[in-house]
Amino acid sequence: MVSRNRSQVKDHLGSKVLNHPELRNTKATEYMSHEEKYRYNLSRATAMLKLIDEEGMDVNEISKVMSHTVSGFTTPDGNPLAVHQVMFVPTLMNQADDDQVSRWLGDVFNGTIVGTYAQTELSHGTFVRGLRTTATYDPASRTFDLHTPDVSAAKWWPGGLGTTANHAVVMAQLYTDGQPRGIHPFMVAIRDRETHRPLPGITVGEIGPKLGQNTLNNGYLLFDHVKVPRENMLMRNARVNEDGSYTKPSHQKASYGTMVFTRVAIALDTVDALQIAATIAARYSIVRRQGEPRDDGQEPQIIDYQTQQLKVLPHIAACYVLRASTARLWEHHTHVTSEVRGGDTALLPELHATACCLKALVTQDCSEAIEALRLSCGGHGYMTASRLPALYAYATAGATYEGENTVLLLQTARYLVKQAGGSHAPPAAGSAVTYLSRPADDTPFAVGSPAAYVAAVGRVARGRVTEVAAALQADRQTMPEADAWNQSLVQLVAAALAHGRYFVVREFAEVVSQQSSSRAIQQMLQLLFSVYLAHAVSRAEGDFITYGGLTPSDIRLNRRHLLRLLAELRPHMIPLTDAFDLPDRLINSTLGAWDGDVYRRMFEQASHSPLNTDEVPASFHQAMLRSKL
Numbered sequence: 001m002v003s004r005n006r007s008q009v010k011d012h013l014g015s016k017v018l019n020h021p022e023l024r025n026t027k028a029t030e031y032m033s034h035e036e037k038y039r040y041n042l043s044r045a046t047a048m049l050k051l052i053d054e055e056g057m058d059v060n061e062i063s064k065v066m067s068h069t070v071s072g073f074t075t076p077d078g079n080p081l082a083v084h085q086v087m088f089v090p091t092l093m094n095q096a097d098d099d100q101v102s103r104w105l106g107d108v109f110n111g112t113i114v115g116t117y118a119q120t121e122l123s124h125g126t127f128v129r130g131l132r133t134t135a136t137y138d139p140a141s142r143t144f145d146l147h148t149p150d151v152s153a154a155k156w157w158p159g160g161l162g163t164t165a166n167h168a169v170v171m172a173q174l175y176t177d178g179q180p181r182g183i184h185p186f187m188v189a190i191r192d193r194e195t196h197r198p199l200p201g202i203t204v205g206e207i208g209p210k211l212g213q214n215t216l217n218n219g220y221l222l223f224d225h226v227k228v229p230r231e232n233m234l235m236r237n238a239r240v241n242e243d244g245s246y247t248k249p250s251h252q253k254a255s256y257g258t259m260v261f262t263r264v265a266i267a268l269d270t271v272d273a274l275q276i277a278a279t280i281a282a283r284y285s286i287v288r289r290q291g292e293p294r295d296d297g298q299e300p301q302i303i304d305y306q307t308q309q310l311k312v313l314p315h316i317a318a319c320y321v322l323r324a325s326t327a328r329l330w331e332h333h334t335h336v337t338s339e340v341r342g343g344d345t346a347l348l349p350e351l352h353a354t355a356c357c358l359k360a361l362v363t364q365d366c367s368e369a370i371e372a373l374r375l376s377c378g379g380h381g382y383m384t385a386s387r388l389p390a391l392y393a394y395a396t397a398g399a400t401y402e403g404e405n406t407v408l409l410l411q412t413a414r415y416l417v418k419q420a421g422g423s424h425a426p427p428a429a430g431s432a433v434t435y436l437s438r439p440a441d442d443t444p445f446a447v448g449s450p451a452a453y454v455a456a457v458g459r460v461a462r463g464r465v466t467e468v469a470a471a472l473q474a475d476r477q478t479m480p481e482a483d484a485w486n487q488s489l490v491q492l493v494a495a496a497l498a499h500g501r502y503f504v505v506r507e508f509a510e511v512v513s514q515q516s517s518s519r520a521i522q523q524m525l526q527l528l529f530s531v532y533l534a535h536a537v538s539r540a541e542g543d544f545i546t547y548g549g550l551t552p553s554d555i556r557l558n559r560r561h562l563l564r565l566l567a568e569l570r571p572h573m574i575p576l577t578d579a580f581d582l583p584d585r586l587i588n589s590t591l592g593a594w595d596g597d598v599y600r601r602m603f604e605q606a607s608h609s610p611l612n613t614d615e616v617p618a619s620f621h622q623a624m625l626r627s628k629l
């Protein structure tokens with residue numbers, strides 16, 4: 001398959017799965033048991049992997065398959081092979097050395113090896129340095145001894161570990177020569193390839209039901225002195241030689257590379273979920289009529305209520321803005337990863353900082369937006385068949401996994417305050433933080449000027465970062481580092497989010513300015529951008545007065561401006577969501593189909609309830625009569 005961008009991959013695979021003999025026909029899974037749901041989702045995930053193989057996709061393209069538009073259709077309750085695809089395979093590709101890649105990859109691609117990424121433990125997820133699974137090297141046997149010291153150190157959460165995977169990349173504390181060497185990745189067989197039984201010394205199982213994505217097949221895993229050959233430590237970055245001597249990686253955090261990659265993929269993918277939710281809410285908001293009839297005798301379409309426009313339209317603008325900025329992050333990641341593979345890690349700290357804050361900003365914005373869109377559909381948005389609850393469950397998981405959002409924002413803040421204080425290596429050309437070392441952009445604020453808004457967003461980011469950096473610096477003179485840091489946590493998180501917002505709007509400003517295909521498209525992008533900016537100001541008015549140079553009068557003007565813009569955007573709402581090009585079957589919502597035939601679909605889905613099979617269900621005789629109600 002020739003190289004294509006993510007949107008082309010999504011469209012290509014979307015049409016493939018809709019026509020695929022094993023994937024095109026779907027079943028309603030709401031009434032299935034946990035086991036049936038797992039079996040259904042697993043068989044579809046397997047068919048999807050075969051399809052990917054038939055398409056001859058490379059690893060970079062496999063990660064694009066994570067697109068929720070496609071995976072939400074193929075595996076509606078969560079893909080038990082997602083972590084295999086998105087984390088296990090990329091970890092092998094990027095952290096195993098060439099010999100190891102050639103040893104394992106054939107079996108990975110022929111399906112003999114199915115893997116997971118086992119890092120989090122019951123008592124430690126965020127603080128990776130605190131993980132307690134040990135891998136102790138014994139030069140005599142040339143093996144590592146993998147051990148779980150007690151139940152709190154059990155691996156807990158890895159996707160696909162429950163009952164699907166037969167291998168895991170296990171992140172463990174390495175000991176050689178009696179010395180702790182930090183967290184390193186190990187390729188470990190956990191189940192027999194033929195019988196699928198747990199191997200000796202391994203305890204493994206599934207962790208139980210969750211808010212959503214119940215067939216991700218998250219699992220637990222404990223080791224009782226399991227022997228792993230020396231050659232199974234992933235050795236592209238650090239090495240343990242036969243005699244136990246240790247070679248450090250070129251970058252202290254080289255083994256965290258998979259997390260950086262997955263954060264970028266999650267940011268991209270959560271925007272897919274928002275696009276689906278926005279399409280559903282937009283379509284429902286024109287079909288739904290409710291209220292005092294107007295002059296034409298018709299009840300109003302709910303989208304003509306100003307409050308409804310505020311609930312729906314800014315999130316459509318956000319789809320466009322966040323899609324563009326996350327796509328830029330993906331390109332940046334691709335570039336930096338190739339530099340790192342060539343031994344140059346100079347750009348890694350900033351990539352890490354940017355990936356952390358965009359993953360956090362996007363998953364937070366998208367989960368809040370999807371919940372607002374769900375509420376905009378009234379009672380029907382609460383129904384599973386609207387798909388909005390599942391989209392929310394999906395987006396909000398992204399706020400926790402692959403680094404809890406607050407913690408990630410603090411990583412970004414750490415980088416920003418160092419940059420503001422000049423204690424980090426100066427940023428490279430094209431860096432996203434050069435604004436911190438320049439005078440503030442004093443473009444005067446003017447309602448209606450996107451450039452003036454972008455400058456104000458920049459002043460907020462700069463003000464937030466420099467203020468908290470100064471407070472931290474002052475506290476450091478009078479208290480220990482950890483206390484000083486803790487005194488500023490809330491402001492640090494706000495600073496990182498403000499920086500993320502500035503990154504997003506600058507990237508989109510560039511996309512708009514570079515767009516040259518037609519004047520109409522240019523104008524529409526300007527309108528979407530104006531809505532996004534005015535909404536961003538309305539959500540953080542205090543910040544724009546405190547740091548952005550806006551006056552209370554500007555704030556009032558912006559509120560009116562936003563409502564005017566929403567009215568201007570309203571006639572374009574359907575074309576703008578149609579442009580996401582989501583076929584009905586991929587949307588899979590009673591409320592969001594293209595023809596708007598909502599009420600018929602509501603009844604049709606109710607007919608699937610097993611409680612409607614008999615006029616009088618057996619439970620009436622078994623429970624109600626016996627209790628003499």
Ligand SMILES: CCCCC/C=C/C(=O)SCCNC(=O)CCNC(=O)[C@H](O)C(C)(C)COP(=O)(O)OP(=O)(O)OC[C@H]1O[C@@H](n2cnc3c(N)ncnc32)[C@H](O)[C@@H]1OP(=O)(O)O
Nearest residue numbers: 082119125126127128129253256259260348352401402403
């Ligand atoms: C479809 C579903 C798929 C998704 C399935 C989900 C999978 C998962 O959730 S897998 C588990 C993911 N877990 C996490 O993301 C854990 C989050 N925690 C961490 O990443 C780290 O522990 C940390 C970054 C929060 C802290 O690490 P720590 O070792 O304690 O580092 P310091 O805070 O002391 O920072 C030291 C230094 O290192 C830099 N750094 C940290 N991470 C990276 C990185 N990935 N790349 C590059 N650099 C990194 C950090 O910036 C510091 O730099 P200096 O300030 O220059 O010292």
Ligand SMILES: Cc1cc2nc3c(=O)[nH]c(=O)nc-3n(C[C@H](O)[C@H](O)[C@H](O)COP(=O)(O)OP(=O)(O)OC[C@H]3O[C@@H](n4cnc5c(N)ncnc54)[C@H](O)[C@@H]3O)c2cc1C
Nearest residue numbers: 117118119120124125126157158159400401402403404406
């Ligand atoms: C659906 C799902 C799938 C997952 N899949 C995998 C997987 O495949 N493999 C895997 O290894 N893991 C997986 N995980 C685990 C996930 O990566 C962790 O749950 C996540 O990193 C958060 O860590 P935690 O649970 O320890 O949260 P905690 O760190 O305990 O968070 C609890 C609270 O403490 C706060 N907090 C913690 N530390 C700090 C700090 N330093 N400063 C300020 N506040 C702090 C947080 O902000 C949060 O409010 C998955 C999780 C979920 C929900």
